[in-house]
Amino acid sequence: MKKLFLCAIMLFSLGVSAQSQYEKGMEKAFSFWKEGKITEASNLFERIANAEKKNWIPAYYVAYVNIISSFGIKDEAALQAKLDKAKLHLDKADELSSNNPEIMIMQALRNTAFIAFDGQKYGMSLSMKNSEIFAKAIELAPNNPRVILQKAEWDMGSAQFFGKPIEPYCKDIKRALELAEKEDQKENFEPSWGKSRAEQVLKQSCSK
């Protein structure tokens, strides 16, 4: 009985320490990211993804860090290498959690990074892909603030290009902001970004 009890305690404490290791690791990675230590953040997320073989979230963040930091890169080889890495981890995340709108819109963001680099080369094929991704994601998660925000930003871009009114998309972004504010505290570091981006877009494009 005593032994059993001991075993239970040990198992429990192991469990707790594993859990906290994940949390500690993720928090550390986020703090690297905040400090601008992109490589360290990406590396740590990658190590966590490698240890947590069944969790899509760290892999998602490896992709996220690499995609966000690829905007503005001038060297195509460097861009491609970063986005290849992002793709590898997005595929991993997708395998662990298929039809996940969060992962889908990250794929769209990766495409956008390519288009931003060379619209002529990548614009035609990838922008069609993005339209398809957004259509599917909004169907799966009509009330996800990040999906609404990303889709609205995307549509806004093409509306601006064709000189069409952007007001309907401003409405969507406002809605995304409201949903983001109401969003429950996510467990396990599930994606919860979007609030500040929505505020920024509203200020930039919709305040006129």
Next chain:
Amino acid sequence: MKNLFFLIIIFFSFQIIAQQQINGIVTDSKGNPIFGANVYLDGTYDGSSTDEKGVFSFQSSEKGIQTLVISFISFEEKRITGNISTFKDIKIKLKEDVNTLDAVIINAGTFEAGDNAKVTALKPLDVVTTASALGDFVGALQTLPGTATVAEDGRLFVRGGAAEETQIFIDGMRVFTPFTPTANNIPTRGRFSPFLFKGISFSTGGYSAEYGQALSSVLSLSTIDEPIQEKTDVALMTVGVGVGNTQKWDKGSFSINTSYINLAPYLEVFPDRNTWNKPIQAASGEMVYRHKLKEDGLIKLYGAFSYTDFNLIQQDINFENGFRFGLQNRNLYFNGSYNGFLKNNWTLSSGFSISNDNNHINLGDDLVKNAESAAHIKMKLKKRFSNRFKLFFGAEYFLTDFNEEFISTTNGSSSLRFQNSISGVFTEADIFFSKKLATKLGVRMEHSELLNQTTVSPRASIAYKSGDNSQFSIAYGQFYQNPLTNYVKFDNGLKAENATHWIANYQYVKNKQILRIEAYYKDYNNLIKFDTDQATIYSNYNNNGFGSAKGVDLFWRDNKNIKNIDYWISYSFLDTERDFRNYPTAATPNFASKHNFSLVTKHWVEKWKSQLGFSYSFASGRSYTDPNQAGFLNQQTKSYNSISFNWAYLISQQKILYFSINNVLGTKNVFGYNYANQPNMNGVFERQAIVPNADQFFFVGFFWTISDDKKSNQLDSL
């Protein structure tokens, strides 16, 4: 309880005691430290990033045999398995990943376009927005160096080679009759619409051992693996209508594209130099069915059908009332391919293609009926031993059945038939010695049953990256091709024609700018000769022809220095002579011009939602024989000039208005001269200039795409 507490204490302290220090240094192959490499024990949280000096150090409580993983972007991941206690002060050298964009590319001779290409000379959109191309693949390729402007023909003449020396492949399978048939002086077009393809690889020499039966050039097209969305396309044009549709489902998709072209209304408004009994009428359709299998396998079926019909009278100096030419052509093409991944990095690609081409040709009062059925089967296995060493080998089989009936009002009738089969095996290895040095070595063996001949063609190329943006490459290859049907049908004692290519290439790529300089030497042997004016059943044939071609091709593309303008410049210098066909002596053939130049620009005008395209092509004069003077191919025409312009206007996201005009200035170009068979009363052979049927061509089209997202348009199919 006390005991338990103790145990826990002991347990924790044991853990602390058991911590192992893991440390070392990570460098590249030259010993330069790598900053930011990820070093960790596989499957654990234990790890760290290297610092500026490449140094890493971390603690782990793991025990026994572990795997240490070292990874860094653009380098090959390294895994070291061993007892954790040995992971101390280790020196790790990472090898550069050769699979990156900045690695050397073996590219002598080849232009790539499409998503997978590392350096794209042509982008997917270019094929369809090049002003002079009129939406034809081949037309766009004619703005690249190495090709000659032979505007009355429309096919690809590469580096002094005749049009027949270029072969076209779709998804690796041969297309036997890639061009729509036309009358003299009316340029042909490729049968396939650019709509269904995602990539093009155009090789002007030194190509892979995978391809045979082409002396000069190989154009390889790949169809789209997975269309992006369901949609319907409608095209209304001055010359006809087109409809396309794509359907998608979970495991596959289906695309169909059909068109009907009738030139009658156009010719009514802009008559040309011919008398049309029946203006060109063509119906065609293409479809692709794709099915995804488990484990990334993919089956693609491609089918194309076309029917062309016309009848006209063309002026001819030897026929007082002109020469009547009529043609009905029916063409069926079907191609299937399978691509799949096997175990242990093996890939299998296999496929087949069959074609059936039927012609009904009126030549004056005579009638020629012919039919060619052909098939191609191919299987290729590829093994990736590592990123640095890949090997493929395969086998293929071609079968051709040709029959022809000649019904003459004066000479009676005749008919003939022949069958030919060619079997081939090939193998090729891709070897990367480093990110800077790579080579490709291959060999191909073919056996032709009809000619009873076996040929062996080695191919080799090597490339060296000399700087961050520049590289050199050279290529060598032997190429064999069976003589044309036109000759083999009369004599089957002939042998295959042969060409040897030597190519040296320099390429500089930086920030949306490409400079490419290529010099080549081509040596032709065993070309077919015959001893009459035309190839007939009464001619004597032999393999004693020969020739050579040497030249320099220049290509410059820039999408950076002028705002909103993308342009490219091609220049080709060609020096060629050959003694073949009915030539009495070696001479520069009439399809070759010494200098070819093209300039293509694209200008996006935001304010007008329009893309304006402009292209200029120039070719120096071509040779012709003036029977009033001594010698063979003794004269030269004046040079060729043509300026084309197009304008694509986006009415809304899914509606495009397209306008184009070829030869804006209406330059009167002359391709050569036809001389009378008999001299006139003064003993002079009179002549007639060979000129285009019409100096200019206008095109207006409205393209409408209907899809759920209301975004895509047909800009990529124009």
